[in-house]
Amino acid sequence: MKALRAASAWLLAAAACFGSGASAADPLGRFPADPSQVSVAGISSGAFMANQLHVARSAGIMGAGIVAGGLFGCAVDKVTGEGVSSLASLAVGPCMSAPTLLKPVEYYAQIVADLAAKGWIDPASNLARSRVYLFTGQADRVVNPKTVELGASLYRALGVPDSQIRFRDRDLPGAGAGHSWVTKTFGNRCDANASPFINDCDYDQAGEMLQTLYGPLQPPAGQPQGRIVAFDQKEFVPGAATAANGLWDTGYLFVPRACEPGVGQPCRLTVALHGCLQSAEVLGAEFYTKIGVNEWADTNRIMVLYPQAHATTVSDLPSQNVLSAFNTNPNGCWNWWGYAGDTRYLTKQGAQISAIWSMVQRLTGQGN
Amino acid sequence: MDDASQLVGSGLKYLCELFAIELRNIEAIGLAQQKMLEGMGALAQHQAEMAEGTLRRSFGVPAALPGGIHAATIAQITSLKSAIVEGQANSNILSELAARSGGEVANILQSRMLAALDELKTALEQVVPEKVASAPAVLIAQPGASA
Numbered sequence: 203m204k205a206l207r208a209a210s211a212w213l214l215a216a217a218a219c220f221g222s223g224a225s226a227a228d229p230l231g232r233f234p235a236d237p238s239q240v241s242v243a244g245i246s247s248g249a250f251m252a253n254q255l256h257v258a259r260s261a262g263i264m265g266a267g268i269v270a271g272g273l274f275g276c277a278v279d280k281v282t283g284e285g286v287s288s289l290a291s292l293a294v295g296p297c298m299s300a301p302t303l304l305k306p307v308e309y310y311a312q313i314v315a316d317l318a319a320k321g322w323i324d325p326a327s328n329l330a331r332s333r334v335y336l337f338t339g340q341a342d343r344v345v346n347p348k349t350v351e352l353g354a355s356l357y358r359a360l361g362v363p364d365s366q367i368r369f370r371d372r373d374l375p376g377a378g379a380g381h382s383w384v385t386k387t388f389g390n391r392c393d394a395n396a397s398p399f400i401n402d403c404d405y406d407q408a409g410e411m412l413q414t415l416y417g418p419l420q421p422p423a424g425q426p427q428g429r430i431v432a433f434d435q436k437e438f439v440p441g442a443a444t445a446a447n448g449l450w451d452t453g454y455l456f457v458p459r460a461c462e463p464g465v466g467q468p469c470r471l472t473v474a475l476h477g478c479l480q481s482a483e484v485l486g487a488e489f490y491t492k493i494g495v496n497e498w499a500d501t502n503r504i505m506v507l508y509p510q511a512h513a514t515t516v517s518d519l520p521s522q523n524v525l526s527a528f529n530t531n532p533n534g535c536w537n538w539w540g541y542a543g544d545t546r547y548l549t550k551q552g553a554q555i556s557a558i559w560s561m562v563q564r565l566t567g568q569g570n
Numbered sequence: 571m572d573d574a575s576q577l578v579g580s581g582l583k584y585l586c587e588l589f590a591i592e593l594r595n596i597e598a599i600g601l602a603q604q605k606m607l608e609g610m611g612a613l614a615q616h617q618a619e620m621a622e623g624t625l626r627r628s629f630g631v632p633a634a635l636p637g638g639i640h641a642a643t644i645a646q647i648t649s650l651k652s653a654i655v656e657g658q659a660n661s662n663i664l665s666e667l668a669a670r671s672g673g674e675v676a677n678i679l680q681s682r683m684l685a686a687l688d689e690l691k692t693a694l695e696q697v698v699p700e701k702v703a704s705a706p707a708v709l710i711a712q713p714g715a716s717a
Contacts (some may be wrong), residue, residue, distance in 0.1 A: 289667070295660075299655055302627060302656060303660070523677050525674065525681070528670060
């Protein structure tokens with residue numbers, strides 16, 4: 203009996219030490235980020251969200267890196283007075299696997315114009331000064347390369363000059379990539395379409411992306427000297443309802459030594475969004491430490507914010523009804539088809555966009 | 571006499587409550603029908619768009635391709651694969667629209683049914699006070715029983 207009690211005590215102590223970091227994370231601190239140097243990047247659902255965030259907050263975001271995803275509004279069925287009505291079947295069909303069913307680029311430009319006219323997103327004219335990197339692998343079997351091509355066309359239609367868009371698909375070592383964030387030395391075989399969706403294609407995607415967004419940079423660090431900070435995401439969601447809105451309780455921030463408070467001038471900030479099945483809940487630290495971004499960030503005064511999504515089930519939703527099944531997010535994707543009943547998901551009022559933007563504002567000193 | 575008029579009064583009140591509940595039920599059924607019609611309209615519109623898109627794409631396929639039978643066969647296979655994927659995607663879209671529309675109708679009717687039951691319970695509680703309802707059966711006046 204005594205031995206049993208001792209074992210229980212050990213188990214409790216172990217649970218306290220190694221249990222979910224979610225509840226133990228501290229509030230996001232204040233770091234010196236330059237509000238004019240905020241960019242956003244993502245892969246797959248993270249690319250769709252990066253694109254939405256960029257378009258919705260174009261006044262405050264100077265560039266976007268879109269990997270294997272991103273065509274604004276491609277899951278939208280119609281824009282209504284209250285928000286947008288979107289379909290999961292449009293997301294998995296035309297947006298991902300059947301791009302011949304997508305509408306002409308003018309249709310999506312019109313959605314942008316409609317949302318801007320309602321004041322739900324920033325005026326699209328801001329996008330003209332943006333820099334954009336897009337990538338699609340020719341072996342991608344999850345998001346058809348044509349969707350990403352159309353995404354690039356939409357940026358052009360919205361006024362981004364060709365000289366500020368770098369579209370990568372065929373003319374580099376990673377051309378035959380599967381659905382993945384591509385790296386120089388880490389991950390699956392280059393043409394794989396499988397977890398962790400990080401592929402070794404002998405191509406430094408992080409480097410080319412960041413240099414497209416910020417211009418020429420110092421060479422990356424072999425081993426980053428900065429630190430990873432875990433922070434509580436709950437305070438950025440009304441009612442702390444993270445799970446109901448597809449967000450995990452904990453997010454991560456990479457802080458280079460040069461960006462510690464009081465060290466020097468303000469740093470740049472990039473928001474890096476994982477794809478479906480890539481959150482820390484699923485992959486642990488893999489996405490926020492192995493995609494090659496921190497190495498470049500470390501030597502170039504760039505902080506990297508890694509918000510985390512969460513797989514939302516029916517039981518996470520505040521109320522259950524006949525339509526609940528349409529509001530779930532079983533693979534922990536970012537919201538780009540209106541799950542969780544969020545009819546403003548691609549606008550400034552969207553729960554996830556609003557949460558991520560509040561994190562950015564905390565770091566740039568513009569929020570509380 | 572007073573008891574009788576009170577009984578008639580509360581009976582009338584109960585009838586009015588029932589009438590109001592029934593009106594709200596009819597209102598909900600009307601709303602459900604409207605949603606159903608909207609859903610059917612959206613479904614028809616999507617079907618028409620899909621048919622138009624399929625026609626447009628099929629007219630876009632060149633009858634003969636340069637490169638001979640090899641290129642033509644590959645093009646046909648690619649076109650067939652694409653048609654299958656498109657068909658599946660279209661079918662999924664129509665299914666989701668139908669399911670969402672059906673779900674909305676079911677939600678309206680279910681919410682109304684639950685509300686109507688609550689309203690009926692409240693109306694009954696007002697007409698038959700708790701004390702009377704919980705009194706033993708022998709203490710409740712039974713007009714026919716005393717004869």
